[in-house]
Amino acid sequence: MSARPRSPQERGGFALLSLYAVLIYLFLYLPIAVIVLFAFDAKPIPGLPLDTLTTGWFVEALRDQKLTGSLLTSLRLAVVSAILSTLLAMPAAMVLAWLPIRFKSLVMAMVLGPVVLPQLVLGLGLVILLRSAPDLVGEPAIILAHTTITSSYATLILYSRFLGFRRSYIEAAMNLGASELVVFREVILPLVRPALISVFMLAFTDAFGEFVVAWFVAGFTETLPITIWTSLRQVISPKVYALSSVIILVTLAISLVSQLWVIRQTRLTSKVQTS
Amino acid sequence: MQAGAGSAEKRRRRFAAAGIAPLMLWQFVFFVVPVILLLVISFWRTRNYRMVPDFTFANYIAVFTNGAMWRALLLSVQTAAFVTIACAVLAYPIAYFIAKKAGRLKGLLLIAVIAPFWISIVMRVAAWRLLLGENGVINQSLLSIGLIDQPLGFLLYSPVATSIGLVYAYLPLYVLPLYASIDAIEDNWIAAAKDLNAGPMRAFWEVTFPLSLPGLIVGAVFCFIFGLGEFVTPALLGGGKQLMMSQVIQDQFQRRLDWPAGAAISIVMLVIVFALLAVSMKWFRKASGEKL
Amino acid sequence: MTNTKPPAVEIDAITKSYGETTAIRGVSMDVRDGEFVTILGPSGCGKSTLLRMISGFAEPTTGDVRIGGKSVVGLAPYKRDTAMVFQDYALFPHRTIAENIAFGLRMRKVERAEIARRVDEMLALINLSGYGGRRVSEISGGQAQRVALGRALVVRPSVLLLDEPLGALDMKLRKQMQAELKKIHRELGLTFVAVTHDQEEALTLSDRIAVMNAGSVEQFADPETLYRRPATRFVADFVGGANLIDAEVGPAGALLFRGLPLSGIGSDAVKDRAIGDKVSLVVRPECVATSALGGQAPGPAIEAMVTEVLFSGAVQQIVGRLADGSLFVAHEQGLKPPPERGSTVLFHWDGSLSWLVAR
Structure with missing residues (x-):
């Protein structure tokens, strides 16, 4: 429940704040709208004013084997990274949130590190590391690099989710005769499934869109962000906007839906009962 | 007597170790080791485009004496500071609005702020090029309504463009911790302040603002360190006349093939980042409400 | 077995x-x-x-x-x-x-x-x-x-x-x-x-x-x-609430409160204690009644100044302050006219309903 404004002064403040909010959302979504708009612009060099609209660029984008090839590469690598980071993050986050461990601050530093480390620096460090394993350059290296970043994000997100999880669910199940494994299967997994899926999706989106680190360790592999980067250095074809706008809309939809779903689900399992 | 006291404790320890080990191992190999390697080669030398093991501070001295590198460091710090302040000013009202005034739309509005953050950075930058270019949407619109009669050239390929791109990139990131802090402030506390005859402004400065400080600081730290190390945005929007630190590093590595020099700048950047984090650790704890 | x-x-x-x-x-x-x-x-x-x-x-x-x-x-x-x-x-x-x-x-x-x-x-x-x-x-x-x-x-x-x-x-x-x-x-x-x-x-x-x-x-x-x-001061106070008079065992079976013997305490109450033992006398508020000073109390009694009278229908609480500053409460039935606030009255009770605990 929000406090509804009462006095005229407060009502004025509310109106001003609402107007401001509209402007901020415009700022956040204007670039997205522009990309989508120019995906339909018939001119080969996009610009205002728009005269004819076409869906031709979408078809062009699908015909461009370089674009679709790198799109598929990105999808494939991001799925692997997302699976790996969810698998790494889930047990770690459970331990961090529920079990007493020694050197907790050191562990947290290791988790937080890849998030705060400038990605450029991580990329360079990995380049040096890969000198001793040159065979990994390319797809395996991209997966390794992305998993390093996304597993950190995933752990932090899951950790905060698990902190809010009512411990007594676990204790109640154990108390009724469920061993650790059974507790995990019967109680924890069903209750944290939404959080896991949302973390998987976020890890996927992050790995899918990451550019800098991938660029350094990619060798001759081209992910979609790398392809777009290359095209941005030349005159950019509207088919790139066409493909981008589809991906952006899908990304937005994924993050919107998965987050909303999680909010609804966590109400059930959180410590504070919201009635 | 004590029949195996602490065996449950041991069991718990084993579970904890098994759960955390894979991630730790992974982060050690692909995060700690690379950073250490970077640190090691930052003391090496380069001869004929090849690294030679050594122990020299020459690369570090160069960071602070070489004019170009020094200017890049300065520009990075300036830009990051500007972006941080801009994000704070822009993010505070929106975080406040979502936390306190949005009513039932709260969840949706928050997610809508965060969502653009997950779009690939190259695509976001591509969008800003469409907006800011000489023939871009902003210039064309201003021209057509007659506000200007020549396209504004400074909009793209300038530190201004970089700053706009960075504010856009990090605004969602700033809203998140701010929202969390403000949302945790109970309406009753604010009501109590008003009940004790504090006006709305006074109540804000006495109650809301101090309690939202952890979020404000945590957001600022994240914004600053991310801004400091950002590469894509300055590389694609900044033009290339004035380089930021990350661009110099990339240049050293990829064009000049002087890895030790690039590594030294990277380490300087890392030191700034971690010093900032260490100084603000207390606020991270406050903001998370739990030991991080 | x-x-x-x-x-x-x-x-x-x-x-x-x-x-x-x-x-x-x-x-x-x-x-x-x-x-x-x-x-x-x-x-x-x-x-x-x-x-x-x-x-x-x-x-x-x-x-x-x-x-x-x-x-x-x-x-x-x-x-x-x-x-x-x-x-x-x-x-x-x-x-x-x-x-x-x-x-x-x-x-x-x-x-x-x-x-x-x-x-x-x-x-x-x-x-x-x-x-x-x-x-x-x-x-x-x-x-x-x-x-x-x-x-x-x-x-x-x-x-x-x-x-x-x-x-x-x-x-x-x-x-x-x-x-x-x-x-x-x-x-x-x-x-x-x-x-x-x-x-x-x-x-x-x-x-x-x-x-x-x-x-x-x-x-x-x-x-x-x-x-x-x-059995202990804590239990007396935590379970049911109790008045506690901090006292000391004196010679000849007397119980000394601020150096003076408490009136109406039988010597058998202190028979297991040694002289000089620090003890507390425990009595439940519901066993205590008040009467005007100078009256003849049938059992143990102590003077206290009435600081508060809390009326709640069937029962009224008379809160008094003892000479050492501690509070002493009597639960009396609500129909009885209460003593005036600020007056000093006698709080008294049946000697068989109070006992000593170590302090």
């Missing part, structure tokens, strides 16, 4: 320390088979830790816990034959009421038909027949409490543990549930161990109560004994 059944739960010289701090210091107690025992104490006294040690969620630093004569120290919670009713009920939100109740039986690999039968039986016992298919979010707080109880009872544990079982309920519901809990205990004949900070609840429900303070058991006795003859 004896044939008598071992106690349901034995707590044997338990201590628990976390690093430097000691949460429980040398607690021992036995719970007989079929008994309803409550551990009563203020928050932070270590009572919940004790319960968690019985259920297996905490381990003693030293000492032993035995259930049915067998040590369970080091045994995982799921291998112990205890069942617990959690303070927040901890009903699984992704399961229906019936599934919640069936959980423990499924874990014990009970046959499917048998599970269905026992769940129905339990739903009837807790007055929730027909609610089996509902979700946890669709029932009220009182119903959730009963489901939590049913989920624990259905496995027929050798000990049922209750952690502040009625703490989340409002007053009226709590009274109702107290009666229901008592009835279920009597009908099933199981051993119940509960933890609460509510002394009235403890007195109503329990066969015996262990009063804990700062990690130790101060007294372990039946409710009547606790109320009529508390």
